[in-house]
Amino acid sequence: MNTYFNSGLPLCRPKMLPDEWVETYLFRVARANGIRHPRLSDAERFRPTLPATASSKPDGYPIWSAMTLPRWSVVTRVNKIRYCPACMTQSRYIRSRWRLTVFDVCTIHHIRLKDDLVEPVMTRGYRQENRYFVTEVTDEQLWAGAVCPMPSERRHVDRLWSGFERLIVENDTLGAFKQLTCILFLEALLDALASTTSEFESSPVGIPRSTNLAELVARYEFSLSVGLDGIRNFLDQITLASHRDVVLARLRRMSLEEARRPTFFSNLPIAALRRRLLVGAQENTPGSNYGPLHPGQAQTSGHLSFERATSLIGCQRRLLRHLIDNKVCQGASVVQYGSRRNTYLPPDAVQACTEWYASIATPEQVMNELGIDRNGFRALFSARLLRPIAVDMQRFFKRSDLTDICRRLQDLSRPFPANAPNLHPLLGEWIPSSGPYRPASLEVLREAFSGKFPIFRQMESSGLSAYFVDYTALERARRLRKVEVARHRHQKYSSNQPSLLLE
Numbered sequence: 235m236n237t238y239f240n241s242g243l244p245l246c247r248p249k250m251l252p253d254e255w256v257e258t259y260l261f262r263v264a265r266a267n268g269i270r271h272p273r274l275s276d277a278e279r280f281r282p283t284l285p286a287t288a289s290s291k292p293d294g295y296p297i298w299s300a301m302t303l304p305r306w307s308v309v310t311r312v313n314k315i316r317y318c319p320a321c322m323t324q325s326r327y328i329r330s331r332w333r334l335t336v337f338d339v340c341t342i343h344h345i346r347l348k349d350d351l352v353e354p355v356m357t358r359g360y361r362q363e364n365r366y367f368v369t370e371v372t373d374e375q376l377w378a379g380a381v382c383p384m385p386s387e388r389r390h391v392d393r394l395w396s397g398f399e400r401l402i403v404e405n406d407t408l409g410a411f412k413q414l415t416c417i418l419f420l421e422a423l424l425d426a427l428a429s430t431t432s433e434f435e436s437s438p439v440g441i442p443r444s445t446n447l448a449e450l451v452a453r454y455e456f457s458l459s460v461g462l463d464g465i466r467n468f469l470d471q472i473t474l475a476s477h478r479d480v481v482l483a484r485l486r487r488m489s490l491e492e493a494r495r496p497t498f499f500s501n502l503p504i505a506a507l508r509r510r511l512l513v514g515a516q517e518n519t520p521g522s523n524y525g526p527l528h529p530g531q532a533q534t535s536g537h538l539s540f541e542r543a544t545s546l547i548g549c550q551r552r553l554l555r556h557l558i559d560n561k562v563c564q565g566a567s568v569v570q571y572g573s574r575r576n577t578y579l580p581p582d583a584v585q586a587c588t589e590w591y592a593s594i595a596t597p598e599q600v601m602n603e604l605g606i607d608r609n610g611f612r613a614l615f616s617a618r619l620l621r622p623i624a625v626d627m628q629r630f631f632k633r634s635d636l637t638d639i640c641r642r643l644q645d646l647s648r649p650f651p652a653n654a655p656n657l658h659p660l661l662g663e664w665i666p667s668s669g670p671y672r673p674a675s676l677e678v679l680r681e682a683f684s685g686k687f688p689i690f691r692q693m694e695s696s697g698l699s700a701y702f703v704d705y706t707a708l709e710r711a712r713r714l715r716k717v718e719v720a721r722h723r724h725q726k727y728s729s730n731q732p733s734l735l736l737e
């Protein structure tokens with residue numbers, strides 16, 4: 235046992251280098267303090283003690299700000315280390331930006347990132363051949379197999395990423411983070427286009443993603459620039475109906491994801507951008523995709539058909555019909571074609587419905603998104619931690635309530651202790667599904683949400699299954715039940731006593 239570390243603070247504290255990834259930095263600290271083969275536990279021991287790493291979490295996601303990045307855009311600690319050989323030759327450490335899934339090419343050196351480096355005990359696959367330890371790799375090994383992208387791809391990645399990388403290198407983290415928001419937003423939309431555009435879907439396996447996207451951008455002559463205006467400009471260039479549908483669907487999914495787990499995309503006006511694409515499309519192609527090509531077109535020009543509206547909102551036909559009948563969705567016009575009656579809706583009304591529908595969730599969605607089963611759902615519901623909204627005989631829940639539950643737990647919880655034999659899942663069997671102990675347990679669950687009991691969070695689990703309570707919560711439920719029984723007995727006893735006042 236090394237007594238130097240008993241205080242927790244390492245004796246040698248090397249300076250963190252520009253944009254250095256926290257995880258490999260912690261290993262560097264461990265090595266500087268004489269630990270030749272650091273383990274994960276060494277990194278975790280130092281993490282809370284150093285000002286530069288104290289706010290980081292063991293998941294290994296890169297951090298440039300307190301705002302969260304979308305999960306798809308970053309990789310965790312167990313994913314391969316990627317690097318630019320030229321950057322590494324200049325200074326041997328791993329950069330945070332290389333942990334972004336869609337950052338493929340270094341825009342300083344125009345070299346594609348390689349992935350044959352490992353930090354033992356952290357990265358998977360370090361026993362594979364042709365993998366080198368971060369601390370032992372030679373310059374030749376760093377350069378072996380390095381590839382530069384073709385000029386067209388280089389232009390594409392430059393347009394998107396060079397500003398961000400320049401700001402990161404200049405240590406302007408705030409400016410870089412702002413750029414990153416727009417870059418990842420554009421990347422998400424381009425990915426959506428590429429994954430559903432048939433010619434790119436069937437492209438040969440092994441073609442790097444950025445090569446594919448560069449081709450797509452060149453084929454459709456999209457002009458890309460970073461920033462909110464750049465995003466607006468990109469949306470204005472989408473003219474094909476198939477592209478528009480894909481991007482509208484992706485934007486809708488983004489709104490849903492943001493409601494559930496806000497990331498820095500919440501800084502962008504997603505709903506307004508979606509509306510822009512929707513309305514712009516109607517101005518560019520009147521009637522062809524949205525309105526009718528029948529008599530009555532003049533009357534409903536610019537309106538969306540009922541079918542189109544349900545698919546954009548993403549709800550059932552019956553629900554939209556209910557909203558129209560109850561004047562929640564206003565401005566509907568009905569056009570008679572022989573015996574057929576078609577309903578058309580103004581885009582503003584459809585957009586308002588879309589935003590409203592994106593803000594609520596069905597019980598199934600709640601269970602899915604919180605990662606809980608029916609019993610857990612019933613417990614939250616009975617403890618009045620979920621408030622239902624009734625629409626047309628159906629029950630929905632506000633997504634803001636789901637976000638609130640997750641945030642509250644995140645704020646209240648403390649790390650999962652290393653040896654914890656008696657922890658119980660927050661929504662586990664200690665809350666019986668029926669019987670005399672249920673009301674007391676639900677009361678305790680409510681109290682747990684207001685911070686009266688310790689809640690523990692297990693980092694590896696997701697959703698609400700990550701949270702646990704200890705014996706104090708169970709004890710409290712038992713005590714509450716006893717008090718309840720005693721009160722009940724007392725009431726019964728007093729009602730059997732003759733009243734003195736009446737005598």
Ligand SMILES: [Zn+2]
Pocket residue numbers: 318319320321322340341342343344345
């Ligand atoms: Zn580089």
